[in-house]
Amino acid sequence: MVTALQFSKSSYLDHIVSISGKQEGRQEIQKMKGPLNISQVEVIDDEEDFEMEPVALPCPPPAQQSGHSLDRDNDTEKRTQVLRSNVAMTLARFMDTIRQSFVAVQRFAEDLWLRQYGCAGNPDITRVYQVWPGNNVFFFHGRLICGPDPRGLVLTTVSIILSSWVFAMYREDDLPQDSGLITAFSLILTVTVLVNLFLVSTIDPGIIPRNDGSCIEETAGTSDGTRRMRVTVNGVELKLKYCRICKFFRPPRSCHCAICDNCVEKFDHHCPWIGQCIALRNYRFYLTFVISALIFFVYVFAFSCRRIHQRMLRTGTGFLGMLKNCPETLALVSFSFPTILFLGGLTILHVFLLARNQTGYENFRQSYMGSQNPFDRGMPSNIMEVLFEPLPPSRVDFRAEVMMPRG
Numbered sequence: 001m002v003t004a005l006q007f008s009k010s011s012y013l014d015h016i017v018s019i020s021g022k023q024e025g026r027q028e029i030q031k032m033k034g035p036l037n038i039s040q041v042e043v044i045d046d047e048e049d050f051e052m053e054p055v056a057l058p059c060p061p062p063a064q065q066s067g068h069s070l071d072r073d074n075d076t077e078k079r080t081q082v083l084r085s086n087v088a089m090t091l092a093r094f095m096d097t098i099r100q101s102f103v104a105v106q107r108f109a110e111d112l113w114l115r116q117y118g119c120a121g122n123p124d125i126t127r128v129y130q131v132w133p134g135n136n137v138f139f140f141h142g143r144l145i146c147g148p149d150p151r152g153l154v155l156t157t158v159s160i161i162l163s164s165w166v167f168a169m170y171r172e173d174d175l176p177q178d179s180g181l182i183t184a185f186s187l188i189l190t191v192t193v194l195v196n197l198f199l200v201s202t203i204d205p206g207i208i209p210r211n212d213g214s215c216i217e218e219t220a221g222t223s224d225g226t227r228r229m230r231v232t233v234n235g236v237e238l239k240l241k242y243c244r245i246c247k248f249f250r251p252p253r254s255c256h257c258a259i260c261d262n263c264v265e266k267f268d269h270h271c272p273w274i275g276q277c278i279a280l281r282n283y284r285f286y287l288t289f290v291i292s293a294l295i296f297f298v299y300v301f302a303f304s305c306r307r308i309h310q311r312m313l314r315t316g317t318g319f320l321g322m323l324k325n326c327p328e329t330l331a332l333v334s335f336s337f338p339t340i341l342f343l344g345g346l347t348i349l350h351v352f353l354l355a356r357n358q359t360g361y362e363n364f365r366q367s368y369m370g371s372q373n374p375f376d377r378g379m380p381s382n383i384m385e386v387l388f389e390p391l392p393p394s395r396v397d398f399r400a401e402v403m404m405p406r407g
Contacts, residue, residue: 125401126401126402127141127142127398127399127400127401127402128142128396128397128398128399128400128401128402129141129142129145129398129399130142130402131402132398133210133261134207134260134261134262135147135148135259135260135261135262136148136207136260136262137150138398139202141399142398142399143398143399144202144203145202145203145204145205145207145398146201146202146275146276147201147259147260147270147274147275147276147277148259148260148275149259149272149275150275151275152271152272152273152274152275153197153201153273153274153275153276155273156197156273156274157194157197159335159339160190160193160194160197160293160296161190161194163296163297163300163332163335163336164186164187164190164296164300166328166329166331166332167183167186167300167303167304167332168183168186168187169328170307170326170328170329182303185299186296186299186300189292189295189296189299190296192292192296193289193292193293193296196285196286196288196289196292197274197289199282199285199289200274200276200278200282200285200286200289201274201275201276202276203281203282203285204281204282204394204396204398205264205276205277205278205279205280205281205282206264206265206266206267206277206279206280206281206282206392206394206395207262207263207264207265207394207395207396208246208248208250208251208254208262208263208264208265208395208396209395209396210245210246210247210248210263211246211247211248228240228241228242229242229249231252233252233374233375234374234375235374236371236372236373236374238252238374240252243256243263245261245263246262246263248263250263251265253265253266253267253359253362253375254266254267255267255361257270257277259277260276260277262277264277264279264280265279265280265281265395266279266280266283266359267279267359267361268283268286268359268360268361269360269361271286274286274289278360280392281391281392281394283386284386284387284391286350287350287354287386287387290343290346290347290350291347293339293343294340294343294344294347297336297339297340297343298336298340300332300336301332301333301336301337301340304329304332304333304336305333307326307329308326308329308330308333311325311326311329354382354383354386354387355379355382355383356373356376356382357373357375357376357377357382357385357386358373358375358376
């Protein structure tokens with residue numbers, strides 16, 4: 001038993017020396033003194049030590065590690081920039097394709113409509129709208145007349161359509177039993193608003209034709225050289241101003257619009273949200289547009305607030321929680337409220353002007369501050385005149401042929 005025990009200890013010591021080296025083996029041997037003889041220890045000491053070969057691990061220096069990390073960051077940033085440029089180029093090509101498609105559809109619709117009614121344009125004939133000196137933009141060969149800047153009209157149209165779409169898409173979540181009726185009525189209001197917007201922005205507002213003949217400055221009624229005339233309307237004397245651009249004395253209540261570059265009859269104002277002059281021939285459509293848009297946004301605002309209230313009662317969340325639950329309805333309410341204030345103010349102003357048969361330009365200039373308004377015939381007659389009397393025909397035939405001088 002003693003021999004076997006000594007043999008096992010000796011084997012164990014050999015194993016320690018082989019894996020730990022000479023010094024470590026000696027320390028372990030010193031710990032295990034006792035039954036082991038000195039001769040055995042000397043035998044172990046005289047044995048050839050096993051030297052372990054050092055293994056170099058691939059550990060780069062810190063500077064090299066930081067360089068690699070910077071290279072990785074630069075590569076990531078370059079890939080991000082390339083991705084962004086590719087997305088921007090793709091979006092630009094997509095928008096260009098949409099624009100070209102829109103132009104192609106517009107030309108196709110114009111040609112189809114003109115061929116259907118047998119009045120296709122002859123390229124050899126020059127018409128008035130092609131040489132008109134004003135800044136208006138014409139469509140369908142002079143049949144539609146728009147203002148020079150379409151950005152306001154596009155913004156207004158997109159705002160109405162987008163508000164109607166958001167309201168219709170998210171309405172049925174909270175009122176499934178009568179959401180169809182609510183959505184249908186909102187769509188009717190949307191169509192009404194868009195039809196009036198189309199009418200007010202595409203018809204002749206009352207453009208007065210320019211005087212292409214000789215200048216009539218000598219007909220001025222004053223001797224001091226000022227270009228003014230005086231006329232009497234319903235017992236009130238009014239001054240007529242001479243327009244240097246159109247070369248005639250402007251009729252009463254008319255004004256030269258600096259944006260459209262036209263003299264317009266019964267000029268009210270130039271609306272930037274429509275991009276068109278508001279005057280004699282489109283004022284009633286402007287009123288119906290403002291009132292119908294006010295009703296539409298009040299309707300959308302009321303039911304959107306109702307939806308938010310019901311959602312808050314159902315989920316028990318506050319206002320901040322609604323930003324997560326229904327952000328589209330909150331955005332619709334946030335847009336509808338200032339729009340209601342703006343349209344409400346316009347409605348009150350124009351109802352007041354309508355009752356007095358006064359234009360916005362006359363009210364701004366205080367034209368009748370010291371005298372009576374000669375066009376005021378009483379509220380009922382004023383309302384009938386503005387809203388129900390037949391519209392006068394356009395004073396300019398933009399489809400008429402022009403005799404161009406031969407070169």
